Amino acid sequence: xxxxxxxxxxxxxxxxxxxxxxxxxxxxxxxxxxxxxxxxxxxxxxxxxxxxxxxxxxxxxxxxxxxxxxxxxxxxxxxxxxxxxxxxxxxxxxxxxxxxxxxxxxxxxxxxxxxxxxxxxxxxxxxxxxxxxxxxxxxxxxxxxxxxxxxxxxxxxxxxxxxxxxxxxxxxxxxxxxxxxxxxxxxxxxxxxxxxxxxxxxxxxxxxxxxxxxxxxxxxxxxxxxxxxxxxxxxxxxxxxxxxxxxxxxxxxxxxxxxxxxxxxxxxxxxxxxxxxxxxxxxxxxxxxxxxxxxxxxxxxxxxxxxxxxxxxxxxxxxxxxxxxxxxxxxxxxxxxxxxxxxxxxxxxxxxxxxxxxxxxxxxxxxxxxxxxxxxxxxxxxxxxxxxxxxxxxxxxxxxxxxxxxxxxxxxxxxxxxxxxxxxxxxxxxxxxxxxxxxxxxxxxxxxxxxxxxxxxxxxxxxxxxxxxxxxxxxxxxxxxxxxxxxxxxxxxxxxxxxxxxxxxxxxxxxx
Amino acid sequence: xxxxxxxxxxxxxxxxxxxxxxxxxxxxxxxxxxxxxxxxxxxxxxxxxxxxxxxxxxxxxxxxxxxxxxxxxxxxxxxxxxxxxxxxxxxxxxxxxxxxxxxxxxxxxxxxxxxxxxxxxxxxxxxxxxxxxxxxxxxxxxxxxxxxxxxxxxxxxxxxxxxxxxxxxxxxxxxxxxxxxxxxxxxxxxxxxxxxxxxxxxxxxxxxxxxxxxxxxxxxxxxxxxxxxxxxxxxxxxxxxxxxxxxxxxxxxxxxxxxxxxxxxxxxxxxxxxxxxxxxxxxxxxxxxxxxxxxxxxxx
Numbered sequence: 001x002x003x004x005x006x007x008x009x010x011x012x013x014x015x016x017x018x019x020x021x022x023x024x025x026x027x028x029x030x031x032x033x034x035x036x037x038x039x040x041x042x043x044x045x046x047x048x049x050x051x052x053x054x055x056x057x058x059x060x061x062x063x064x065x066x067x068x069x070x071x072x073x074x075x076x077x078x079x080x081x082x083x084x085x086x087x088x089x090x091x092x093x094x095x096x097x098x099x100x101x102x103x104x105x106x107x108x109x110x111x112x113x114x115x116x117x118x119x120x121x122x123x124x125x126x127x128x129x130x131x132x133x134x135x136x137x138x139x140x141x142x143x144x145x146x147x148x149x150x151x152x153x154x155x156x157x158x159x160x161x162x163x164x165x166x167x168x169x170x171x172x173x174x175x176x177x178x179x180x181x182x183x184x185x186x187x188x189x190x191x192x193x194x195x196x197x198x199x200x201x202x203x204x205x206x207x208x209x210x211x212x213x214x215x216x217x218x219x220x221x222x223x224x225x226x227x228x229x230x231x232x233x234x235x236x237x238x239x240x241x242x243x244x245x246x247x248x249x250x251x252x253x254x255x256x257x258x259x260x261x262x263x264x265x266x267x268x269x270x271x272x273x274x275x276x277x278x279x280x281x282x283x284x285x286x287x288x289x290x291x292x293x294x295x296x297x298x299x300x301x302x303x304x305x306x307x308x309x310x311x312x313x314x315x316x317x318x319x320x321x322x323x324x325x326x327x328x329x330x331x332x333x334x335x336x337x338x339x340x341x342x343x344x345x346x347x348x349x350x351x352x353x354x355x356x357x358x359x360x361x362x363x364x365x366x367x368x369x370x371x372x373x374x375x376x377x378x379x380x381x382x383x384x385x386x387x388x389x390x391x392x393x394x395x396x397x398x399x400x401x402x403x404x405x406x407x408x409x410x411x412x413x414x415x416x417x418x419x420x421x422x423x424x425x426x427x428x429x430x431x432x433x434x435x436x437x438x439x440x441x442x443x444x445x446x447x448x449x450x451x452x453x454x455x456x457x458x459x460x461x462x463x464x465x466x467x468x469x470x471x472x473x474x475x476x477x478x479x480x481x482x483x484x485x486x487x488x489x490x491x492x493x494x495x496x497x498x499x500x501x502x503x504x505x506x507x508x509x510x511x512x
Numbered sequence: 513x514x515x516x517x518x519x520x521x522x523x524x525x526x527x528x529x530x531x532x533x534x535x536x537x538x539x540x541x542x543x544x545x546x547x548x549x550x551x552x553x554x555x556x557x558x559x560x561x562x563x564x565x566x567x568x569x570x571x572x573x574x575x576x577x578x579x580x581x582x583x584x585x586x587x588x589x590x591x592x593x594x595x596x597x598x599x600x601x602x603x604x605x606x607x608x609x610x611x612x613x614x615x616x617x618x619x620x621x622x623x624x625x626x627x628x629x630x631x632x633x634x635x636x637x638x639x640x641x642x643x644x645x646x647x648x649x650x651x652x653x654x655x656x657x658x659x660x661x662x663x664x665x666x667x668x669x670x671x672x673x674x675x676x677x678x679x680x681x682x683x684x685x686x687x688x689x690x691x692x693x694x695x696x697x698x699x700x701x702x703x704x705x706x707x708x709x710x711x712x713x714x715x716x717x718x719x720x721x722x723x724x725x726x727x728x729x730x731x732x733x734x735x736x737x738x739x740x741x742x743x744x745x746x747x748x749x750x751x752x753x754x755x756x757x758x759x760x761x762x763x764x765x766x767x768x769x770x771x772x773x774x775x776x777x778x779x780x781x782x783x784x785x786x787x788x789x790x791x792x793x794x795x796x797x798x799x800x801x802x803x804x805x806x807x808x809x810x811x812x
Contacts, residue, residue: 021711022691022705022707022709022710022711023707024705024706024707025697025706025707026706103704103706106698106704107700107703107704110698110699110700110704111700111704114747114748114749114750115749116749117564117748117749135748294606295568296567296568296604296605297567346608349608351648351650354650354653354695355650355695358650358652358653358694358695358696359695359696359697361696363751364749364750364751365700365747365750365751366696366698366699366700367698367700367704372698375697375698375706422606428606429606429607429608429609430606430607430608431607431608431653433606433607433751434606481606481608
C-alpha cells in the first residue's frame with residue numbers, strides 16, 4: 001500500500017516539475033550592441049520637425065569640470081551597492097529603449113482595448129478623455145485608435161532620436177566609462193557620444209505622449225521613465241546631465257506631436273447619431289442593404305469618421321484615391337455566392353483553421369493587429385542589432401503605414417457601409433467576435449499587407465515570409481466567418497498601396 | 513456508484529465520479545461501468561465580482577456524455593477512469609459552438625482506515641489522480657471551449673462517517689495544473705505576456721455530502737466549492753481566459769438506486785446549482801447515468 005502512495009506522490013511531483021515557469025520571449029535579451037551607430041542620423045528626414053535643432057540643447061559641461069565629476073560620483077555610488085533588483089532593471093532596459101517602450105505601448109493597447117459595457121437603457125457610454133479614470137476608461141484602444149497611438153509614439157520617438165543624434169554628433173561627449181575607466185559598463189560599451197542620452201530621450205518623449213494618448217497612465221509611465229533613467233545612470237551608460245538633457249529634448253519634441261494630435265480629427269471620429277444615421281440613408285439611396293451592428297444591444301459603429309483623420313503619409317485626397325471599386329451589390333447573385341462560400345467555410349472548421357483564426361484574431365483585450373505587427377517587427381529587429389535611431393526609424397515607418405492603413409480602411413468601410421456575412425445569412429456562426437463596423441474591406445488584410453510591404457523593404461530576405469504571414473492573417477478572417485473573400489482580396493491591394501507610400505519615404509529618408 | 517457533474521470554470525464541464533468523492537469502495541475484482549449524460553447551462557455569469565448576463569451569448573449550455581468505470585483491485589484499493597465527450601453551444605450571438613473528447617481522468621483510491629467510533633463507522637480515504645487532454649481541442653475560446661487543456665495531478669483526502677443508514681462525507685482536494693499552450697503568441701492578464709504558454713493557477717476543491725445510505729439506495733444533499741488560489745479576474749466586458757481565477761460554490765442533490773433485478777444494474781441522477789461564483793457561469797446542471805456492475809473472478 002505504501003508503495004502506491006509513494007507512486008501517487010511521484011506523479012504529483014513529476015507533474016509539478018513539468019510546470020516550467022512561463023517567461024516572455026524577450027525577457028532574457030543581451031544588451032543592444034549596434035553593428036552601426038548611424039552617426040549621420042542627425043540629417044535623416046524628419047516626420048514633423050522642420051529641423052533637427054528646432055529645440056536647442058545646452059552645451060554640456062566639460063568632462064573635466066566639477067559638475068561632470070559629480071555626475072561620475074553618482075554613478076560610482078550606485079555601482080558600489082547594486083541590488084539584484086537594479087541589476088535586473090539594467091539588464092531589461094539594456095536590450096534597447098525602442099524595443100522596451102514598444103512593448104510597454106503594446107501592453108497599454110491590450111489593457112485599454114475593451115469595448116464599453118452598455119447602460120441600463122441599452123445605449124453605450126463613451127470614454128471621456130477629460131475624465132480618463134471614470135468607467136468606461138479612456139481610451140477604448142480599438143484598432144484605429146491603437147494604429148494612431150503607435151504611429152504618434154513611434155513618429156515622435158523617431159524625430160526625437162534624429163535630434164538626439166544631431167546633438168550627439170555636435171557635442172561628441174564620450175560615455176562615462178570612456179572618461180573614467182573605473183566605471184563599469186554594465187549595459188555594454190559603445191563609441192556613440194552620450195550627450196544627450198538616447199535612452200532618456202525615448203523615456204521623455206514616450207512619457208510625454210501619454211498626456212495625449214493614455215492620460216490615465218501618466219503616473220505609471222512616469223515610474224517607468226524613472227526606472228529607465230536610473231538604469232541608464234547606474235549601468236554607467238549615461239550621466240545625470242546626459243539623462244536630463246535627453247528627457248527634456250524628448251518632452252519638447254513630443255509636444256509638437258501632441259499639438260498635432262489634438263487637431264488631427266481623431267477626437268471627432270466617434271461621430272454623432274446624425275452621422276450614424278446618414279450612413280444608412282446614403283447606402284439605401286444607392287439601393288444597397290446598409291450594415292447594421294450585430295451586437296446586442298446594437299452598438300454604434302466604431303469610430304465611423306476615422307477616415308477623416310490626418311495621417312502622416314497620405315493627405316485626405318490620397319486617402320480618397322486609395323478607395324477600391326465597390327463590393328458586389330448586396331442584391332447580386334455574386335454576393336449571394338460570396339455569402340454561401342462564407343457559410344460553407346465556417347460550417348465545419350478544421351482545428352488548423354481555428355488555430356489560424358485565434359493566432360491572428362487580435363480582438364478584444366489584445367494589442368490589436370497593428371500591435372501584432374509591431375511584435376513581429378520587434379522580434380526580428382532584435383536579431384539585427386540596429387542602433388536605437390534606426391530601430392525608431394523602422395518602427396515609425398511601420399506605424400505610420402499602419403495608421404494610414406487604418407484611416408484608409410475606415411474611409412472605405414464607411415464609404416461602402418457593406419454588411420458582414422452573418423447579417424446576410426444568420427446561419428454563419430463565427431470563430432471570433434464580429435467587429436462592430438462594416439465588412440468591406442478587411443482591416444486585418446490592410447494592416448497586414450501594409451506592414452508586410454514595409455517590413456519586406458526593411459528586411460528584404462524576409463519579404464516572402466512577411467507576405468505569407470499577411471496572407472494567413474487575411475485568410476483568418478474568412479476562416480472565422482467574419483469576412484467575405486473579396487474583402488480580403490481588396491484589402492490586400494489597398495494595404496500594399498499604403499505600404500508602398502511608406503517604402504517610398506524610406507528610400508529617400510537618408511537612412512538607406 | 514453516483515456521478516456528480518460540476519461546473520469548473522467559465523464553463524468546461526468536468527465529469528466527477530462520485531466514486532472519487534464518496535465513501536464507497538468496490539470489492540476485489542468487482543467492476544462497475546457505464547455511460548452518463550449531463551447537461552449544464554447558464555445565462556448569468558460573473559466578471560470578477562460583477563454579475564451580468566450577455567445578450568451576445570444568451571444561454572450557454574454544455575452537454576457531456578461520459579463513459580466511466582471503477583475496478584476493485586482489492587476491497588481497499590480501487591481505480592477509477594473517465595472518458596468524456598463534450599458539446600458547447602450559445603443560444604444567442606454568433607459564436608460557433610465546439611465539441612470533442614475532453615480530458616481522460618483517473619484516480620487511485622485507497623482505504624487505509626476503517627474503524628468503529630461510537631455507534632458508527634469512520635473511514636478515511638486517500639486518493640491520487642490526474643487527467644490528460646484527449647484531443648487537441650481549443651482551450652483559449654472561452655466561454656465555448658470544451659475544457660482548459662491542462663494536465664492535472666490531484667491529491668484528495670475523504671472522511672466518511674456512517675451511523676446506521678445516515679452518513680456524512682467530507683473531502684478536500686488539491687489539483688496541480690500544468691501550463692497550457694494556446695494558439696495566440698501574446699495575451700493580457702494583468703500585464704502583457706509575449707508567449708504562447710499560459711501559467712495555470714492550481715485548484716482547491718471541497719465537497720460535503722450527507723444523507724441516507726442503504727444497501728441499494730443512496731439519497732444525499734451535496735455542497736461543493738472550488739477555489740483557484742491564483743489566477744486573475746475577467747475585467748468588465750473582457751473575454752474570459754483559461755488562467756482566470758475561477759471560484760464557485762454549488763449545492764445540489766443526488767441519488768443512486770441499485771436494482772434487485774436485473775442484478776447489477778444501477779442508475780444515478782441528480783442536479784446542482786451554483787449559488788456563488790467568480791469568473792464562472794451561474795450554472796444549473798443535471799446528470800443521469802446507467803451502470804452495470806459485475807465480478808471479474810479469475811477462472812478456477
